[in-house]
Amino acid sequence: MITRSDLKRVMEREPKFDDIMLSLRATGKQPKGIIEEVRQVVAIARKFNEEVTRPGSLGLDRKMHEDPDHLAWDFVKKANDRGLYTMFLPKIFGGKGYNLSCVGYFCEELASSCGAVANIIGVHYLGVTMLFSSWNLKVISRICKDIVDGEKSGEPCLLSLAMTEPNAGTDSQNVEFMDTGSLACHARKIDGGYRLNGTKIFISMGHMSTWHLVHAYTDLNKASENTVMLAVKTGSQGFAFGKKEKKMGQKGCPASELVFNDCFIADDQVCIDNRDTAKFKRSIKETNEQIFAYIWGASRMGVGAFGTGTARAAFEEALKFAREHELDGSSLINQEWCQTLLAEMYKNVLVARISYAEATYANGMHGLWRVINFKPMYYLIKYTPTALLSAIFPRLSQLGFMTTLFRKICFDFQSNDEMDRVDGWGSLAKVVGTDAGVANARMALEIMGHAGIRQDHRAEKILRDSKLFQIYEGTNQINRLNLFKRLIMRQTPQAKVFSSTNL
Amino acid sequence: MTQPNTKELQLLEKASSEFSKKILAPEREENDKYPFGPYFTHIIDKAYELDFFHITLPEHTGGIGHGIRAFCLVLEQICREDSSLGGIIFTNALAQEIFMASGQHDFLKNHCEKATNPGQFLLAFPSLLNPSETSRLPLARRMGDNYTLSGAMEYLVLGGMTQTAVIPAVIAGDMECSFFLTSLSSSGVSVGEPVMSHGLHACPAVDVILNDAKGILLGEEGKGMAYFNKASGTMQLAASAMALGIMKGSLNEAMTYCGGRVQGGRKLKDWSAMQMVLADMTIQTHVADMLVQRACQAIENQEKDWSACVQAASIHILSAATHLTSDGIQSMGGVGYMKDFGQEKRFRDAGHIQAMLGHAQLKKLRFIKQFL
Numbered sequence: 042m043i044t045r046s047d048l049k050r051v052m053e054r055e056p057k058f059d060d061i062m063l064s065l066r067a068t069g070k071q072p073k074g075i076i077e078e079v080r081q082v083v084a085i086a087r088k089f090n091e092e093v094t095r096p097g098s099l100g101l102d103r104k105m106h107e108d109p110d111h112l113a114w115d116f117v118k119k120a121n122d123r124g125l126y127t128m129f130l131p132k133i134f135g136g137k138g139y140n141l142s143c144v145g146y147f148c149e150e151l152a153s154s155c156g157a158v159a160n161i162i163g164v165h166y167l168g169v170t171m172l173f174s175s176w177n178l179k180v181i182s183r184i185c186k187d188i189v190d191g192e193k194s195g196e197p198c199l200l201s202l203a204m205t206e207p208n209a210g211t212d213s214q215n216v217e218f219m220d221t222g223s224l225a226c227h228a229r230k231i232d233g234g235y236r237l238n239g240t241k242i243f244i245s246m247g248h249m250s251t252w253h254l255v256h257a258y259t260d261l262n263k264a265s266e267n268t269v270m271l272a273v274k275t276g277s278q279g280f281a282f283g284k285k286e287k288k289m290g291q292k293g294c295p296a297s298e299l300v301f302n303d304c305f306i307a308d309d310q311v312c313i314d315n316r317d318t319a320k321f322k323r324s325i326k327e328t329n330e331q332i333f334a335y336i337w338g339a340s341r342m343g344v345g346a347f348g349t350g351t352a353r354a355a356f357e358e359a360l361k362f363a364r365e366h367e368l369d370g371s372s373l374i375n376q377e378w379c380q381t382l383l384a385e386m387y388k389n390v391l392v393a394r395i396s397y398a399e400a401t402y403a404n405g406m407h408g409l410w411r412v413i414n415f416k417p418m419y420y421l422i423k424y425t426p427t428a429l430l431s432a433i434f435p436r437l438s439q440l441g442f443m444t445t446l447f448r449k450i451c452f453d454f455q456s457n458d459e460m461d462r463v464d465g466w467g468s469l470a471k472v473v474g475t476d477a478g479v480a481n482a483r484m485a486l487e488i489m490g491h492a493g494i495r496q497d498h499r500a501e502k503i504l505r506d507s508k509l510f511q512i513y514e515g516t517n518q519i520n521r522l523n524l525f526k527r528l529i530m531r532q533t534p535q536a537k538v539f540s541s542t543n544l
Numbered sequence: 545m546t547q548p549n550t551k552e553l554q555l556l557e558k559a560s561s562e563f564s565k566k567i568l569a570p571e572r573e574e575n576d577k578y579p580f581g582p583y584f585t586h587i588i589d590k591a592y593e594l595d596f597f598h599i600t601l602p603e604h605t606g607g608i609g610h611g612i613r614a615f616c617l618v619l620e621q622i623c624r625e626d627s628s629l630g631g632i633i634f635t636n637a638l639a640q641e642i643f644m645a646s647g648q649h650d651f652l653k654n655h656c657e658k659a660t661n662p663g664q665f666l667l668a669f670p671s672l673l674n675p676s677e678t679s680r681l682p683l684a685r686r687m688g689d690n691y692t693l694s695g696a697m698e699y700l701v702l703g704g705m706t707q708t709a710v711i712p713a714v715i716a717g718d719m720e721c722s723f724f725l726t727s728l729s730s731s732g733v734s735v736g737e738p739v740m741s742h743g744l745h746a747c748p749a750v751d752v753i754l755n756d757a758k759g760i761l762l763g764e765e766g767k768g769m770a771y772f773n774k775a776s777g778t779m780q781l782a783a784s785a786m787a788l789g790i791m792k793g794s795l796n797e798a799m800t801y802c803g804g805r806v807q808g809g810r811k812l813k814d815w816s817a818m819q820m821v822l823a824d825m826t827i828q829t830h831v832a833d834m835l836v837q838r839a840c841q842a843i844e845n846q847e848k849d850w851s852a853c854v855q856a857a858s859i860h861i862l863s864a865a866t867h868l869t870s871d872g873i874q875s876m877g878g879v880g881y882m883k884d885f886g887q888e889k890r891f892r893d894a895g896h897i898q899a900m901l902g903h904a905q906l907k908k909l910r911f912i913k914q915f916l
Contacts, residue, residue: 103578103740106577106578106579106740107578107579205878208806209807210807210877210878211807211808211877212807212808215808217808218807218808218809221808221809221810222807222808222809223806223807242878243878286882287573287882287883287884288881288882288883288888289881289882289883289888289891289892290881296878296882367678367679368677368678368903368906369676369677369903369906370679378905378909379905382905479870483866483895486742486895486898486899487898487904487905488905490672490677490899490902490903490904490905490906491672491673491699491899491903493742493899494672494741494742494743494895494896494899495699495739495740495741495742496739496740496741496742497739497740501741501742501892501895504742504895505742505892508870508873508881508888508891509881511874512873512874512877512878512880512881513878516874516877517874518817518818518821518874521817522817539808541808541809541810543815543816543817
């Protein structure tokens with residue numbers, strides 16, 4: 042029928058088989074044990090929703106309306122007590138070791154109850170994602186230990202990701218914009234570390250985090266080639282919290298301003314800088330772009346899952362309302378227009394879930410957690426006693442060559458096609474999931490009529506919460522351009538994106 | 545813009561525009577805070593002085609007797625900056641329209657003449673409700689020449705800041721509702737705390753429990769829906785004018801921001817993808833503006849299809865405003881989501897206004913049924 046060479050040639054045509062058949066390809070590659078892990082993390086999230094989020098989320102929203110400076114430590118501590126902040130830390134770093142392929146399903150479940158509480162937990166893993174994208178095992182090991190110790194002591198240790206600046210939103214997230222943009226967070230190399238100056242804004246959970254993963258630039262005129270990732274600890278001299286933003290929704294999760302004023306960051310808190318990125322097969326700028334692709338591929342998948350969760354929340358509230366109410370003399374659930382709207386909402390949820398699931402497979406096969414999803418590695422970690430792992434790996438992580446080895450695998454063994462797939466699907470999942478969240482919340486309000494605009498009926502809160510997901514981690518407009526860049530543009534060699542020629 | 549066609553209308557537009565920019569806008573964020581109240585009394589007092597609550601009230605009842613065009617014009621200007629006051633003006637005017645539809649002109653005149661401040665003058669009304677859509681209206685019982693009302697009246701707008709309300713209730717044995725005037729401070733009336741709502745935070749609503757509360761019938765028994773349909777026939781255009789004002793405010797703020805904000809070394813307004821967003825917003829705003837004008841014209845000329853014209857315009861604009869205000873936030877990125885700017889409030893207010901005068905989906909069904 043078809044020769045081997047023809048098969049290869051035809052499958053590499055656009056759309057490439059490997060790009061569009063992720064779940065099919067993952068069927069054989071993904072360790073089977075992940076299915077049971079997904080089942081478990083969904084159950085853990087549902088239990089947390091039942092016991093903590095559902096009973097408390099409307100009250101938290103109301104409290105935040107009354108007192109925008111309130112910090113929801115009670116929710117954080119309950120999440121910490123239940124071990125939710127160490128769930129996805131690998132066992133080799135002392136965590137519970139749930140596979141990162143479960144994160145999306147966990148995020149959806151949390152967000153199906155409350156967008157703010159989902160962030161209170163999920164944003165921590167955004168920080169974890171950024172930390173792991175550096176593959177600096179020494180820093181990873183140190184920070185993971187703090188998180189694990191925080192769980193044991195009952196004093197939560199959370200991570201935040203700090204990228205956005207007052208004059209640089211999009212500029213801080215795309216290497217193409219960095220050199221012409223308005224970045225201002227400067228890191229100056231000095232003996233023993235860096236001196237950090239500048240301001241970061243819109244940092245989710247900033248005020249409640251212990252460690253902050255900060256992107257800064259040693260040359261603001263050529264930031265794309267001079268990016269450093271620093272781990273800054275709350276309480277460091279020269280680091281202060283600024284204002285908390287007054288948000289429309291997701292009020293329980295603070296958006297913080299971080300202010301650095303001659304803040305000294307020691308070398309052992311430098312996650313990655315040019316001394317490291319110069320060592321790989323790609324140029325420094327390309328490696329920086331690759332780090333972003335690792336981060337966005339994973340984190341935007343997670344935001345897509347959050348969006349899916351809010352879409353589901355809206356659907357479930359609308360369905361409940363339709364079951365319980367009459368309108369115009371008959372049961373709402375039996376009115377055909379309502380049934381079609383509910384079907385549309387259900388469809389949106391499923392499509393959004395499929396999108397982030399595909400993005401999850403992309404990450405598992407080609408992205409941030411490809412190493413631990415490699416079957417021998419997965420089963421080695423899974424079935425080696427935790428005591429043995431924690432006795433060996435922390436020592437191994439202190440050896441420089443381990444970091445070099447992991448970085449070599451992650452940076453040099455990832456092809457450009459794989460990078461495109463991970464980052465492109467991250468954007469796609471983010472756009473599909475978060476647009477579904479807003480669309481479903483709108484439809485819920487339409488089904489519920491004037492009851493929908495009451496905070497105590499939840500739908501209006503879901504709409505407020507869902508809107509933010511379309512904005513953060515790159516607006517959906519930017520993510521559409523990134524999707525074009527990663528999965529469409531290569532069919533057209535003359536095409537450019539994120540360029541002044543696109544005006 | 546809803547074009548004023550007389551000198552008087554131009555003056556009204558100027559007054560409402562200046563009021564909106566100078567008095568409403570500076571206090572928008574403060575007035576949006578929860579817990580709601582104390583309400584912006586001095587702003588309402590000023591609006592009362594400027595006769596914003598008397599616009600559609602006939603001259604013989606103490607009003608200034610303008611038509612729907614003038615009313616739309618004022619609401620549009622006010623809702624550019626803060627639709628909460630628009631919601632107060634709208635709700636009071638809707639209750640006044642019920643009075644007039646029921647033929648109670650003298651009653652209304654008496655009410656207006658006795659009032660010495662907005663609290664006494666303004667009328668509370670469930671302005672998000674179309675009484676025909678619910679089976680849970682309060683029950684009314686005849687007691688000689690009077691009536692007593694019992695049951696729950698949910699989301700009574702202005703109920704926490706006025707002394708008098710117009711309430712729909714069903715008289716035992718009747719199929720259709722009737723409207724009653726009731727004092728909110730009388731015995732048998734229990735007024736709840738302000739309801740926490742999606743938008744229009746400074747246009748408070750409360751849930752009210754009636755327990756044999758005294759009610760005065762407006763017009764005839766069982767004619768409530770006839771009065772409501774007559775009143776809402778034109779008032780739905782007023783709701784659209786509120787949405788139009790929100791759209792203009794959102795567009796203006798987005799244009800200003802995109803004209804100043806630089807990303808990638810270029811102003812946002814220079815990026816063609818952003819131009820598309822702004823173009824969609826501008827087109828929708830122009831379309832909404834034209835629809836309001838056209839519908840005003842249809843009402844003024846009493847064209848034979850004026851009602852369908854108003855319904856179509858209203859359904860379109862109320863929906864368009866929800867989409868446009870979402871883009872209004874999106875065009876500003878993170879700051880659009882924050883309370884420092886007006887965009888997030890406009891987003892909420894647009895969603896809130898879409899629920900006025902009844903269920904948005906049922907409005908569409910009722911619209912098409914007249915052509916089937």
